Structures are given as structure tokens and as C-alpha cells.
Amino acid sequence: MSFHQQRVVITGASRDFGRTLAIRFAQKGAEVFVSARSLEASRRVANEIRELGHERVHAFACDLSDAASIRRFADELAQCTDRVDVLVNNGARWLEGPDILSASDEDVIDTIATGATGTVLIVKRLLPLLLASDHPDIVNMISAAGLPAHHRSTAHDAFYAAKSAQAGFADILSRRLRPRGVRVISLYPPDFSNPDPLSPQWESTPRGSGDVLTAHSVAGCVFFALGQPRDCFIKSFHFEQVPDGPTDHR
Template sequence: MISLQNLEGSVVVVSGAGRGLGAALAVSLAEAGSRPILCGRNREALESVASTILERTGVQTQVVKLDLGDAASVARAVTQLKAEHEVIDLLINNGAMWLESSEEDHRPEEVLAVVNAAVSGTFLLTQGLMPLLRGSSRPDIVTIGSISGLPGAAIQTTSVPFYAAKRAQAALADGFAQMLAGTPVRSLVIHPPYLDDVEPGAEAWENASKRRKGERATNRDIVEAVLFAVTRPRHVSLSIVVDADEGGRFSRL
């Protein structure tokens, strides 16, 4: 059983919180007693997640417009968060842009968006919020990577830009860990496989733990990996690969 006691009252910034895994993380963290700050490109989607959190937990959540692919947007979000908060306990770098492989040439703007969101934007957001993290008694950075970011990983259906961006994002997590050695701040990383998108409270979420070997992983599996990692004793840092036969490192996709 995962003890969530040390998450009570924690301030958590979640990028890419408007849908999918980011939304599931935000809802689950609120249910664990955290105060999520929802960041993402689509304000309407973020406000929908905020409404879900309010209905399920009674927790009021802040919404911050953030486009990780745009350095100016990252700077505005950092400025806003610094003005409104003295401390951030947990930063979840979940925001990224998916780009599937294609027989057609990728447009320059979509290539730059994928790389900038995963690498430049993620770094600038983390760097900008570092003073607020250093003010916490339990500061953690969690990077949501990908099996695509692992050495020798099969490219499967991903595009080369996404594959390369996720490899660089894994390097960011490792770089943060080295940079922050000897400080209270931990750099944790979770590498998911391809996922089925299930929502907290839905039947598919409740049944996720009953899936058999050979079935795909779900958002819930990644949420539980994150909760496990951030609730370990402070002297323990984790890098977790979540795998599955279908959609995992050795899948035949």
C-alpha cells in the first residue's frame, strides 16, 4: 500500500494537465490531498479538469496558460507562478507534443514544436521554478519520459523528431539529477509505454489493475508509478520504466 500522507497540502505544478495522463495525474494528486496547479495550452480543457477536481474533491485549482513550445509563454507562466506562490513542492514535467511517423515530410513548425516542448520548454520551466522548489521541505521534479527515450528503443510508430526529443528529455532528467546532487531536490523520471487513456473513477480505471499480461498499460499505471516515486523516503531517487507486452519496448507495433 502506498502511503500518501506526505502529499497532504503539497503544491504541485502539472504541465500538459488539460487531458490524458496530465489530467489523470492532477485529479489523483488532488484526491491524495495535494493542491494542483494546472498548466497547458488549452485553457478551456484546463478549466474542465479543474471543474472535475472541484466536484470530486472540493479542491479549488489554479489554471495557468502554458505552451512549452513557446519560450515567451514559458516565461510568462514562470513569472505568474513566482508572483503568486512562495513554494512549489512538486513539478511534474508531463507536457509534450506527439508526432507520429508519416510518409509525408513533417512541417518545420511541427518538428520545432515537438522538440521545443519536450526539451527547451521543459528545461526553461524547470529552471524558472527552481527557486520555488528550493523553498520546499520536500521538493521533487518528475519527468514523464517515454520508452522511446530509452537507449536502443524501437522507434515503432513514432516520428524521428519525437523519438529524438524523448531521448533528450531522458537526458534532461539525468542532467537535473547530477546538477541537484547534494541538494534537497530530487529528479525522478517515469518512462511509460503506449497507453490506453482512462479517466479516474471510470470503469476502465477501476478495472485497470485486473488486466492480464499481454494487455496495454493505462494512465492509472503511470499515476501509481508517480505516486510511488514521490512518496519514497527522501534519500531514495527512482527511475522507473513501465512496460507492457502490447505497446511496450518489445512490442511488434
């Protein structure tokens, strides 16, 4: 499907799946607004996209753990566009360690602030721009770690807390924004491989029933949900994890 004329905001877009989505949205014709903690990092991705021949890309700094940074990002975004058609809440800090004592207090605070508080504040600040669109969508890249009873991740407890908070926020947001025409779509992937979308591995990575989930397939779910008519509201995607496969690292 084509995303021509659509304006897409992606947080945490400087690396990994955020970068993948930024490139794939641009390849499908969208005007892309990418953010990362540092402006230098988001500019690197924006330049990659321009080198592909897509000029409609904009780079911003946004530290999701800092409310003032989120406000500045929203203000700068509003100077560039009068609407947002798709907001992808992808930014989150990964914190390793299955022992609650293994992380500093500062790391715990930053992880929860980035994943939980940051997501709430981004939606709060960008909601006026979303409501200015005639087909607004919010996509939340959560994690299997946000699901009840999930235990296969090597993530720190604080990461689990952040993702569980995101899941709860997404659920109530879906109910409260649907009457205003906003679809809220959440994805709960386990660990998945993320080959570079600009490399041959993007197409050649195995995608059989016994293989680890790929970014190609996860991105396909995002585009499928967004491409449905407005009467079709796909609230969430849940993925079966490969038995005895790698633990979740999202």
C-alpha cells in the same frame, strides 16, 4: 498516501495522462496547479476537480514551445504560491509518422521545442520555487522513445529526438540537483491505456501480466516514488513492453 499540504505543478494537464495525474493528486489532497497551452483547456480540468469537492486547484496557460509563455506562467505561479513541492513535466507534443519526410518543418520545430526546450525552461524558471520547499521533487514523464535502441513507436523522428533530449536532461539534472535536496524521478513507459480516472473503467481495466500497462499503474509508480523517505531516491522507472503488443504512442 496523502499529499495534504503539498503543492503540485503539472504541465500538459488538460488531457490524457496529465489530466489523470491532476485528478489523482487532487484526490490525494494536494493543491494542484495545472497548465495547458490554452487557459480554457486548463480551466476545464480545474472545474472537473472542483466538482469533486477539491477547491485547491489553479489553472494557467503555458505554451511549452514559447519561452515568453513559460516566463509568464512562472511569474503567475509565483504570485499564487511561495513554493512548489512537486513539478511534473508531463507536457509534450505527440507527432505521428515513421517517415522523417512526413512532417512539416514547423511541426518538427514545435515538437522538439515543446518536449525538449520547454522542459528545460520550465525547470529553470520554477527551480527557485522548488528550492523553497523542504522536500522538492521533479517528475519527468518521458517515454520509452527516449531510451537507446527503442524502435517500436510509430512516432515521428522529431518526437524521438525530443524524448531523447528530455532523457539526457533528466540524467544530468538528477546528478546536479541531488546535492541541493531535489529528487529527479523519470518514467519511461511504453504505450499504456489511460481510462478516465472518473469512470468505472479506472478500477475495472485488466492489469494482469499479459495486459497492456495502465495509467493506474503508471500513476501508482509516481506516487510510490514520491512517498519514499528522502534517503530513497528512485531515479527512473523502466517498463517491460508486452511482447507483440501495441506500439508506443507516447
